Amino acid sequence: MSDKPLLRIGLAGLGTVGATVAQQILAGAIDGVELGCVSAREPNKPRGFDISGLPFVADPLDMVADETIDVIVELIGGQDGPAYELVKASLQAGKPVVTANKALLAAHAAELSVLSSGQGGVPIALAYEAAVAGGIPVIKALREGLAGNQIGRLSGILNGTCNYILTRMEEAKLSFEDALDEAQAKGFAEADPTLDISGVDAAQKLSLLSALAFGLAPDYTKMPVAGIQAIAPQDIFFASQFDCVIRLVGVSERHQGAVYQRVTPMLVRRSNNLAQVRQELNAVMVRATPLGDLFLQGPGAGGGATASAVLADIADLALGFGRPLFTGPVSHMQTPLSQKAPEWEYYLRAGLADKPGSMAKATQILAENGVSIEEVIQRSSSDGGGFLPVVFITHEVDESSLNNALAALQQQDVCQGVLCLPIFAD
Numbered sequence: 049m050s051d052k053p054l055l056r057i058g059l060a061g062l063g064t065v066g067a068t069v070a071q072q073i074l075a076g077a078i079d080g081v082e083l084g085c086v087s088a089r090e091p092n093k094p095r096g097f098d099i100s101g102l103p104f105v106a107d108p109l110d111m112v113a114d115e116t117i118d119v120i121v122e123l124i125g126g127q128d129g130p131a132y133e134l135v136k137a138s139l140q141a142g143k144p145v146v147t148a149n150k151a152l153l154a155a156h157a158a159e160l161s162v163l164s165s166g167q168g169g170v171p172i173a174l175a176y177e178a179a180v181a182g183g184i185p186v187i188k189a190l191r192e193g194l195a196g197n198q199i200g201r202l203s204g205i206l207n208g209t210c211n212y213i214l215t216r217m218e219e220a221k222l223s224f225e226d227a228l229d230e231a232q233a234k235g236f237a238e239a240d241p242t243l244d245i246s247g248v249d250a251a252q253k254l255s256l257l258s259a260l261a262f263g264l265a266p267d268y269t270k271m272p273v274a275g276i277q278a279i280a281p282q283d284i285f286f287a288s289q290f291d292c293v294i295r296l297v298g299v300s301e302r303h304q305g306a307v308y309q310r311v312t313p314m315l316v317r318r319s320n321n322l323a324q325v326r327q328e329l330n331a332v333m334v335r336a337t338p339l340g341d342l343f344l345q346g347p348g349a350g351g352g353a354t355a356s357a358v359l360a361d362i363a364d365l366a367l368g369f370g371r372p373l374f375t376g377p378v379s380h381m382q383t384p385l386s387q388k389a390p391e392w393e394y395y396l397r398a399g400l401a402d403k404p405g406s407m408a409k410a411t412q413i414l415a416e417n418g419v420s421i422e423e424v425i426q427r428s429s430s431d432g433g434g435f436l437p438v439v440f441i442t443h444e445v446d447e448s449s450l451n452n453a454l455a456a457l458q459q460q461d462v463c464q465g466v467l468c469l470p471i472f473a474d
């Protein structure tokens with residue numbers, strides 16, 4: 049250990065992530081950093097390592113008032129409640145914060161951006177590398193490595209649970225339900241997986257990345273979000289027939305002077321880097337000028353990966369580097385949000401009645417609405433209810449034409465169970 053002044057950490061949360069962070073700091077992982085005190089719900093819970101020498105604080109808010117604590121590390125979790133109270137109080141007191149809590153940041157971005165912008169031009173660090181894509185240093189990449197670039201598109205696989213489920217459906221031919229059960233058994237999905245499989249968790253992360261990449265005010269509630277619950281084994285099969293896989297992708301891109309963002313399952317061509325992202329891994333792909341394309345892949349969750357990012361933020365603070373949530377308050381972000389999707393190709397799967405004229409009717413409706421078809425696959429065996437699955441791959445089409453066609457198809461007796469997924473543009 050050097051004789052540099054110590055940065056003393058107040059660590060709130062000793063769960064999956066907090067316990068790994070604590071062990072690493074106790075092992076001397078970061079020069080000049082020591083644990084000043086810890087907090088958790090249950091003081092006597094076995095943690096698998098020795099914290100008996102550390103002051104245990106029952107109420108984490110007491111760490112803020114403790115003048116011997118330089119930085120608060122919030123690893124409690126939850127959008128509101130004690131995590132929110134702690135982060136807010138710490139910033140109000142001018143004390144830097146490190147957190148992995150994307151739900152909290154996404155929900156309270158406006159308020160926290162003001163608090164961390166500080167008063168009198170002195171920002172207070174609010175570091176959150178661990179909040180997006182776990183161990184992948186994407187926040188630093190956007191803020192530091194890509195500073196000076198203009199970003200055209202940012203896309204990513206931001207939820208390890210969904211990626212695990214989709215990979216297992218593809219590789220082991222599991223149903224969605226069986227893949228989810230397996231993910232839960234292996235600890236890749238929580239007991240209540242709703243936030244993950246609905247796409248909301250990915251949307252929260254994408255909103256933070258879009259704020260950094262494009263200066264777009266983060267509000268994931270304004271983003272179209274679809275989860276993976278509707279993906280059936282037949283979609284995985286059909287995608288493979290077009291040399292594609294299905295991934296839950298968050299995309300944010302400049303479009304007609306604004307930024308369009310969306311989270312949705314997409315068909316991704318096997319030749320694309322995103323298609324190679326398997327199991328619980330995460331990835332982020334950035335298209336920037338003058339850089340070109342950047343692809344980052346790595347573990348997106350778990351104690352080790354997430355602690356790695358938390359420790360990196362702590363190490364920055366120990367060296368005197370710290371930044372507010374964004375470059376300024378969210379209310380100063382000027383980038384317009386586009387509600388209109390770029391023209392994309394789509395995968396369109398429907399059940400068509402097994403009788404003459406069904407296919408002709410479906411193609412007529414698509415044509416009438418300006419949706420032109422690139423490829424069609426029809427299965428010869430019925431689903432047992434008299435409907436044959438058919439898949440259309442469209443040419444690039446604007447979303448309103450597509451939506452009109454989908455609405456018209458859904459009104460037809462000869463058509464049922466329509467699923468529509470965009471195809472990721474390489």
Ligand SMILES: NC(=O)c1ccc[n+]([C@@H]2O[C@H](COP(=O)([O-])OP(=O)(O)OC[C@H]3O[C@@H](n4cnc5c(N)ncnc54)[C@H](OP(=O)(O)O)[C@@H]3O)[C@@H](O)[C@H]2O)c1
Nearest residue numbers: 061062063064065088089090123124125130148149349350
């Ligand atoms: N786990 C991951 O893979 C992962 C990945 C990326 C980001 N994150 C984020 O990291 C954060 C922590 O996640 P985690 O998985 O480590 O959660 P966790 O395992 O549930 O741990 C939460 C910890 O917070 C403590 N806690 C709860 N209420 C408290 C209170 N009022 N005061 C003090 N401590 C309290 C708990 O105490 P007890 O132990 O005594 O119950 C526990 O130690 C979350 O924001 C999460 O979204 C996690």
